[in-house]
Amino acid sequence: MARTVKGPDARRERWKGHREQRRAEFVEATIAAVAKKGPDVGMEDVAAEAGVSKPVLYRHFTDKSDLYLAVGQRATELLMERMSPALATDGPIKDRIRRIVDAYLSVVEDNPNLYRFVVKGSFVDRPVEKDVVQEDKNLIANTLARILGDYLRAFDMDSGGAEPWAHALVGMVQNAGDWWLDRQTMSRENLSDYLATIIWHAIDGLLRSAGVQADPAKPLTPLRLVD
Amino acid sequence: MARTVKGPDARRERWKGHREQRRAEFVEATIAAVAKKGPDVGMEDVAAEAGVSKPVLYRHFTDKSDLYLAVGQRATELLMERMSPALATDGPIKDRIRRIVDAYLSVVEDNPNLYRFVVKGSFVDRPVEKDVVQEDKNLIANTLARILGDYLRAFDMDSGGAEPWAHALVGMVQNAGDWWLDRQTMSRENLSDYLATIIWHAIDGLLRSAGVQADPAKPLTPLRLVD
DNA sequence: AAGTAACCGTTACCTCAAGTAACACTTACC
DNA sequence: GGTAAGTGTTACTTGAGGTAACGGTTACTT
Numbered sequence A, B: 001m002a003r004t005v006k007g008p009d010a011r012r013e014r015w016k017g018h019r020e021q022r023r024a025e026f027v028e029a030t031i032a033a034v035a036k037k038g039p040d041v042g043m044e045d046v047a048a049e050a051g052v053s054k055p056v057l058y059r060h061f062t063d064k065s066d067l068y069l070a071v072g073q074r075a076t077e078l079l080m081e082r083m084s085p086a087l088a089t090d091g092p093i094k095d096r097i098r099r100i101v102d103a104y105l106s107v108v109e110d111n112p113n114l115y116r117f118v119v120k121g122s123f124v125d126r127p128v129e130k131d132v133v134q135e136d137k138n139l140i141a142n143t144l145a146r147i148l149g150d151y152l153r154a155f156d157m158d159s160g161g162a163e164p165w166a167h168a169l170v171g172m173v174q175n176a177g178d179w180w181l182d183r184q185t186m187s188r189e190n191l192s193d194y195l196a197t198i199i200w201h202a203i204d205g206l207l208r209s210a211g212v213q214a215d216p217a218k219p220l221t222p223l224r225l226v227d
Numbered sequence C: 001a002a003g004t005a006a007c008c009g010t011t012a013c014c015t016c017a018a019g020t021a022a023c024a025c026t027t028a029c030c
Numbered sequence D: 001g002g003t004a005a006g007t008g009t010t011a012c013t014t015g016a017g018g019t020a021a022c023g024g025t026t027a028c029t030t
Helices: A002-006 A014-035 A043-049 A054-060 A064-088 A093-110 A112-120 A130-155 A162-182 A187-207 B002-006 B014-035 B045-050 B056-060 B064-088 B093-110 B112-120 B132-154 B162-182 B190-210
Strands: none
Touching: A014 A043, A014 A054, A014 A064, A043 A054, A043 A064, A054 A187, A064 A093, A064 A112, A064 A130, A064 B093, A093 A112, A093 A162, A093 A187, A112 A130, A112 A162, A130 A162, A130 B162, A162 A187, A162 B014, A162 B132, A162 B162, A162 B190, A187 B112, A187 B162, A187 B190, B014 B045, B014 B056, B014 B064, B014 B112, B045 B056, B064 B093, B064 B132, B093 B112, B093 B162, B093 B190, B112 B162, B132 B162, B162 B190
């Protein structure tokens, strides 16, 4: 009796890492399939791309939306990887905004099909409950909200707007990105500039209204954006 | 010869108006069904709500997405009905922005299921080609772009940013609205204020950078927004 | 060494909603 | 009376998501 009571049977633990690796493998396969066959791939296609048949997929993902959620999270990782250097770099504030926006747009530009797949081709089943995109947008927006809130508080301003503003900024960049992706009527650089300009003006306006004079060419002082 | 040569058989014309009326009727039925059964209704549900069986629906709409598109357009009409008074009112510029934003949010607030249905539950089939939401957002954004462009040109500024800025603004308000709809953690009035503030600051900043001093309490002079 | 708990994988099926076929009746123009 | 539009029905096909049932492999447990 001694061991059986407590010992959770090593056979269960043995695969822990492996399962995650497998999931990741299927997520990659999905991304590859999307890149090949466009954003409307089905489970069959994904399975084929992974060199496997459907039921195998369903051993690792409960659902289509479960898989899509995982893909969305992976995409968020890719996005963050590309954006975090831009977030971490100190420098002139406006330039920094431009770089962050541009990092986002560069990801969109490099993975148009994946982008469309994640942003548009999801939540087919679960209508409200588990929304892949909203999840990830919230993640980004919450990060932004924290940063904004800290800034506002540091300047002794009302920080109640931080959250809506964060979501507003996210939506703004995303929607402009969507538009740009569909009909690429201007260079990425130009779009980044325009968006950075409008964001900068919004921030500058907020600071002005609190009597703070900010120089677009200098870093904002009271906090560092990423620590 | 007068009639027979050209006359395209009055039987074809007889129904022109009727067909449109019927389409509208089904669109209303869809909206009612959505209000009752949530945003994930199927064609069967819609047909039932209209007191009809599926094939009838398919005589008037080629497709599910065709129906959804029509619903989206109807929703846009409802939205515009509510927004246009706010757009047409002259008055202090910042206040006006607030009213426009608030009008949008009020529609979202009053028809949450319809809103979710239109914004989220679409484009299930046609992946890229006929995107209902994008269509309607573009309509709004283009209107905005025209207005912005006119303003910018009136102030002798670079109007190249008008289009991206318009899409940015639309996305901003929409995303903030989505967030608010999901977890209503602040009053509509507060959200409208916060959004109007950020938009005002962005516009004000643009004008300042061109050397124009605008007073948030006064109407912008060179053009009227709606004519 | 035998048992078994976890994985590997397959083919063949079920289910459900979108969309279609085929058929019958009504109205009013020609 | 013929016919081109519409009204409507029930019963089917199709396709994609998801499942059942089966068999093989590995390596921990007893």
